[in-house]
Amino acid sequence: xxxxxxxxxxxxxxxxxxxxxxxxxxxxxxxxxxxxxxxxxxxxxxxxxxxxxxxxxxxxxxxxxxxxxxxxxxxxxxxxxxxxxxxxxxxxxxxxxxxxxxxxxxxxxxxxxxxxxxxxxxxxxxxxxxxxxxxxxxxxxxxxxxxxxxxxxxxxxxxxxxxxxxxxxxxxxxxxxxxxxxxxxxxxxxxxxxxxxxxxx
Amino acid sequence: xxxxxxxxxxxxxxxxxxxxxxxxxxxxxxxxxxxxxxxxxxxxxxxxxxxxxxxxxxxxxxxxxxxxxxxxxxxxxxxxxxxxxxxxxxxxxxxx
Numbered sequence: 001x002x003x004x005x006x007x008x009x010x011x012x013x014x015x016x017x018x019x020x021x022x023x024x025x026x027x028x029x030x031x032x033x034x035x036x037x038x039x040x041x042x043x044x045x046x047x048x049x050x051x052x053x054x055x056x057x058x059x060x061x062x063x064x065x066x067x068x069x070x071x072x073x074x075x076x077x078x079x080x081x082x083x084x085x086x087x088x089x090x091x092x093x094x095x096x097x098x099x100x101x102x103x104x105x106x107x108x109x110x111x112x113x114x115x116x117x118x119x120x121x122x123x124x125x126x127x128x129x130x131x132x133x134x135x136x137x138x139x140x141x142x143x144x145x146x147x148x149x150x151x152x153x154x155x156x157x158x159x160x161x162x163x164x165x166x167x168x169x170x171x172x173x174x175x176x177x178x179x180x181x182x183x184x185x186x187x188x189x190x191x192x193x194x195x196x197x198x199x200x201x
Numbered sequence: 202x203x204x205x206x207x208x209x210x211x212x213x214x215x216x217x218x219x220x221x222x223x224x225x226x227x228x229x230x231x232x233x234x235x236x237x238x239x240x241x242x243x244x245x246x247x248x249x250x251x252x253x254x255x256x257x258x259x260x261x262x263x264x265x266x267x268x269x270x271x272x273x274x275x276x277x278x279x280x281x282x283x284x285x286x287x288x289x290x291x292x293x294x295x296x297x
Contacts, residue, residue, distance in 0.1 A: 032280045053288045122266040130274045149271040
């Protein structure tokens with residue numbers, strides 16, 4: 001039976017390299033896309049992923065076999081981004097800091113944006129419009145939506161990746177979704193205006 | 202007592218208050234269930250509740266669709282073909 005949650009052990013560099021490849025290399029797609037969605041830049045995403053794999057290799061001994069390799073790599077990439085890239089990254093359409101701050105500090109988790117966002121307008125949206133709405137979010141909000149809705153991490157995994165308590169995961173996710181729905185609604189409405197114009201032509 | 206208060210509120214501000222109360226009450230469960238974090242009890246509660254409560258049913262469908270558009274409509278960028286080799290080279294150079 002395979003040993004669960006044990007420290008990774010290997011006898012030679014070849015064995016280490018082979019284990020490393022097997023555990024981590026197939027995750028390069030989601031990692032690269034995560035890097036790109038954080039930085040909006042192909043070169044920066046490239047550097048982030050390179051750095052992430054280099055660190056993962058250096059710390060491979062502390063990786064516990066049988067734990068979630070994807071969550072471990074995402075955590076390293078996120079920390080690398082915060083330490084090295086965040087300050088110099090260009091962020092278009094960034095949400096006003098004050099607005100984000102008030103969302104964070106608000107106690108009412110049940111507060112919901114009641115918009116006229118409709119299921120059929122969501123279904124009619126194209127990928128670019130969804131991407132624009134997501135990219136307009138502050139990086140912390142964008143990150144948690146990517147981790148939860150795109151990558152399907154559990155709340156517990158997200159808490160570890162982001163170094164925050166599970167309660168904060170839930171509240172941040174809730175607020176991120178409210179802002180996302182607002183942005184999606186803006187796109188849906190502008191689409192509606194376009195449809196109206198076509199009818200009038 | 203709560204029923205009495207709801208009744209009074211309903212009389213004062215109309216049926217809307219009932220709807221808001223419902224949505225507030227099951228909102229947390231709704232997101233937990235959609236995120237795959239709900240308990241069996243919470244899943245059952247939500248399933249039964251949205252059959253009876255139209256505002257919550259609509260809300261459930263919106264939240265579900267938002268999750269789905271993020272999951273399925275975002276374009277995945279292809280990994281640059283040189284990246285994997287470059288990672289291997291980098292590791293061999295820096296971690297001997």
